[in-house]
Amino acid sequence: MSCYRVYALCYARRTGRRGQNFCGYDEHWDEPHPTAYYVWLAVSDEHTVVVDTGIGPSRADGFSDYVNPVRLVEDIGVRVGEVDRVVLTHLHYDHTGTAGSFPSARYVLQQSEVDYWTGPWSSRISREQWLLDKEDLDAVLGSGRVDLVDGDAEVLPGLSVHLVGGHTAGMQVVRVATARGPVVLASDASHFYENIEDDRPFPILHSMPGMYAAFDRINALAGDPSLVVAGHDPEVLRRFPAETERIARIA
Ligand SMILES: [Zn+2]
Numbered sequence: 001m002s003c004y005r006v007y008a009l010c011y012a013r014r015t016g017r018r019g020q021n022f023c024g025y026d027e028h029w030d031e032p033h034p035t036a037y038y039v040w041l042a043v044s045d046e047h048t049v050v051v052d053t054g055i056g057p058s059r060a061d062g063f064s065d066y067v068n069p070v071r072l073v074e075d076i077g078v079r080v081g082e083v084d085r086v087v088l089t090h091l092h093y094d095h096t097g098t099a100g101s102f103p104s105a106r107y108v109l110q111q112s113e114v115d116y117w118t119g120p121w122s123s124r125i126s127r128e129q130w131l132l133d134k135e136d137l138d139a140v141l142g143s144g145r146v147d148l149v150d151g152d153a154e155v156l157p158g159l160s161v162h163l164v165g166g167h168t169a170g171m172q173v174v175r176v177a178t179a180r181g182p183v184v185l186a187s188d189a190s191h192f193y194e195n196i197e198d199d200r201p202f203p204i205l206h207s208m209p210g211m212y213a214a215f216d217r218i219n220a221l222a223g224d225p226s227l228v229v230a231g232h233d234p235e236v237l238r239r240f241p242a243e244t245e246r247i248a249r250i251a
Helices: 069-075 111-118 134-141 193-197 208-222
Strands: 005-017 032-043 048-051 085-087 106-110 146-149 153-156 159-163 172-178 181-187 228-230 247-249
Touching: 005 069, 005 172, 032 069, 032 172, 085 153, 106 111, 106 159, 111 134, 111 146, 172 208, 181 208, 193 208, 193 228, 208 228
Parallel strands: 048 085, 085 106, 106 146, 181 228
Antiparallel strands: 005 032, 005 247, 032 048, 153 159, 159 172, 172 181
């Protein structure tokens, strides 16, 4: 079984309000609530996999501590040409921004996610359109290097994707075999640890029942809850050993 080293790379930050991050009434709704933005990297002796590609420079206004996510990948010693898979957990702009920067990679995303954003009704779903970057999507689909999957799939030995839905129609999480056991990169299926640990979904969502089902699926896939990696929680940089102030070694 292939074993991966897994990293979380924090490329930007933003401070919102608690009420923006949890469904339901919260008496502390108006308190500041920091959000961190990550891409993830899984490296084995044979493969280099980037999970999500962050925000591109053209949409980085309004975020603090921004660096181009590609630069962070290179900081770990990975050349973009070595990346052989890019998994896109979903198609929100803060997960696709530098997708065109990996000239040899095959892109892995869910068919249902592409269908949702490109289907006959997509342009009428105006409350969500701002979350898609059409140029990013066109770069991926036009690359000729796309593997559309439907449900659960092994991408490489020891690295699999799992359709969970909830946050978006085709939201997928990534399970990675490591020396510590299976790590689950939850991405936006759980923005913060508080979402999954206190059973309180994030309010930008496609399906509320899907959000809860995603929590259960993530916990089942991880086995050990300490190996779940939340998608936007600054806490990731405290729960896992820091290599630099932006990079945590998950396993
Ligand atoms: Zn999202």
